[in-house]
Amino acid sequence: MAALDSDRIGEYITEHLTYLTNKPQTSLINFTVINYDTVFFSVLLAVLFAGSFYWVARRASAGAAGGAGAAGGAPHGFQSFVELIVEWVDTQVKDVFHGNSRLIAPLALTIFCWVYLFNFMDLIPVDLLPDIAKGMGIPHLKVVPSTDLNGVFGLSLTVFILTIFYSFKMKGARGFLAELTLQPFSSKNVFLQALFVPINFMLESVTQIARPISLALRLFGNIFAGEMIFVLLALLTLVHGYATLETFGGWGLTIMQAVLTFAWEVFHLLIITIQAFIFMVLTIVYLAMAHEHH
Amino acid sequence: MHINLTLLVQMLAFAALIWFTMKFVWPMILGPMQERERRIAQGLAAADKGEEELKQARSGAESIVREARERAGAIIDQAQRRANEIIEEARTAASHEGQRALNAAQQQIELEATQAREQLRRQIGEIAVAAASKLLEREIDPRAHEALIDQFAAQI
Numbered sequence: 001m002a003a004l005d006s007d008r009i010g011e012y013i014t015e016h017l018t019y020l021t022n023k024p025q026t027s028l029i030n031f032t033v034i035n036y037d038t039v040f041f042s043v044l045l046a047v048l049f050a051g052s053f054y055w056v057a058r059r060a061s062a063g064a065a066g067g068a069g070a071a072g073g074a075p076h077g078f079q080s081f082v083e084l085i086v087e088w089v090d091t092q093v094k095d096v097f098h099g100n101s102r103l104i105a106p107l108a109l110t111i112f113c114w115v116y117l118f119n120f121m122d123l124i125p126v127d128l129l130p131d132i133a134k135g136m137g138i139p140h141l142k143v144v145p146s147t148d149l150n151g152v153f154g155l156s157l158t159v160f161i162l163t164i165f166y167s168f169k170m171k172g173a174r175g176f177l178a179e180l181t182l183q184p185f186s187s188k189n190v191f192l193q194a195l196f197v198p199i200n201f202m203l204e205s206v207t208q209i210a211r212p213i214s215l216a217l218r219l220f221g222n223i224f225a226g227e228m229i230f231v232l233l234a235l236l237t238l239v240h241g242y243a244t245l246e247t248f249g250g251w252g253l254t255i256m257q258a259v260l261t262f263a264w265e266v267f268h269l270l271i272i273t274i275q276a277f278i279f280m281v282l283t284i285v286y287l288a289m290a291h292e293h294h
Numbered sequence: 295m296h297i298n299l300t301l302l303v304q305m306l307a308f309a310a311l312i313w314f315t316m317k318f319v320w321p322m323i324l325g326p327m328q329e330r331e332r333r334i335a336q337g338l339a340a341a342d343k344g345e346e347e348l349k350q351a352r353s354g355a356e357s358i359v360r361e362a363r364e365r366a367g368a369i370i371d372q373a374q375r376r377a378n379e380i381i382e383e384a385r386t387a388a389s390h391e392g393q394r395a396l397n398a399a400q401q402q403i404e405l406e407a408t409q410a411r412e413q414l415r416r417q418i419g420e421i422a423v424a425a426a427s428k429l430l431e432r433e434i435d436p437r438a439h440e441a442l443i444d445q446f447a448a449q450i
Contacts, residue, residue, distance in 0.1 A: 106316040150301040
């Protein structure tokens with residue numbers, strides 16, 4: 001009985017960690033494999049974000065073009081909500097970055113909204129979508145793109161590439177290389193400076209490479225841990241199935257699962273927002289640093 | 295925990311999403327927002343200006359009313375003074391006129407009295423001559439004694 005239970009628990013957890021792929025992946029890195037579920041939900045959420053914001057944008061500019069008409073200036077409903085987010089992101093960007101950039105603010109908005117929507121998938125009851133998928137004959141489904149390393153590194157590496165690109169563009173090749181090799185150690189003595197260059201390069205490279213990794217893993221770790229808690233809470237009543245409701249203790253477990261899941265959902269709502277916010281702010285900071293001259 | 299093609303797809307999707315937001319979402323939301331903000335600021339400034347203008351107009355109107363009231367008071371004062379002056383002038387003129395009429399009347403009376411006295415004197419002279427000639431029973435030539443009669447008359 002105990003062995004059966006632990007088998008089922010292991011099976012359940014493994015199921016929640018398995019992606020819907022075109023073929024099983026054995027090696028750590030294999031670019032012929034693709035996670036259909038992550039791609040599907042990412043694109044779905046991207047379309048949700050872009051579509052709803054585009055709808056508001058069209059309404060807003062149509063209203064502005066309409067001039068002083070009744071619906072002209074005054075936003076309401078969803079438009080107000082979107083404008084609230086846009087203005088808030090704009091404030092965050094302006095707090096950190098004082099230059100002029102057409103990229104940073106839209107990038108920050110995209111990141112915040114997309115990551116928030118990724119994370120929000122975590123709040124959907126953990127078995128709901130996978131079970132529906134199973135009913136449709138799909139064996140595995142991981143619904144939270146930010147619990148996929150590909151998902152989070154896809155974001156952070158894009159940010160990294162943009163950082164390098166803008167650093168290069170704003171400072172030129174010389175400035176870019178100087179930033180990599182002439183700090184933090186520098187000396188007026190030519191010989192000493194020559195000695196410092198490889199040390200600086202190593203330190204600075206580590207700094208640069210650590211950024212996308214920490215950016216991705218921070219988000220991944222928080223959301224993945226959150227999902228695991230939901231999975232573990234689901235395990236409270238999983239083992240016995242409907243038989244749980246036949247015993248007094250079983251009812252206790254059911255109520256406990258409901259209460260704890262609710263509590264964790266509330267707490268996790270905070271975490272997903274904070275993580276999306278941190279991802280956005282760090283992106284702004286990295287790009288602002290790429291724009292600044294030293 | 296595997297890295298695979300999903301990573302590249304994710305990066306492409308992200309880049310496309312950034313491009314879309316940059317091109318179609320951000321400027322089209324923030325632009326109208328800033329435009330609206332500008333219009334609200336303008337409206338508030340206009341309201342402030344209007345209020346200021348109203349205050350100025352009100353104080354201007356007040357000063358105009360006060361001035362008009364002062365001027366009206368001054369005009370009434372002046373008119374009153376003028377009326378008094380006219381009455382005073384009329385009074386003096388009337389009293390002068392009365393005095394003059396009185397004087398003229400007195401002169402007339404004196405003149406007439408003098409004339410009457412003169413006539414009387416003359417008649418008395420004539421009566422005296424007539425009486426004398428009757429007494430003397432003789433015709434006295436009035437022409438010869440005219441100087442004498444006149445002298446007599448003057449003594450009366």
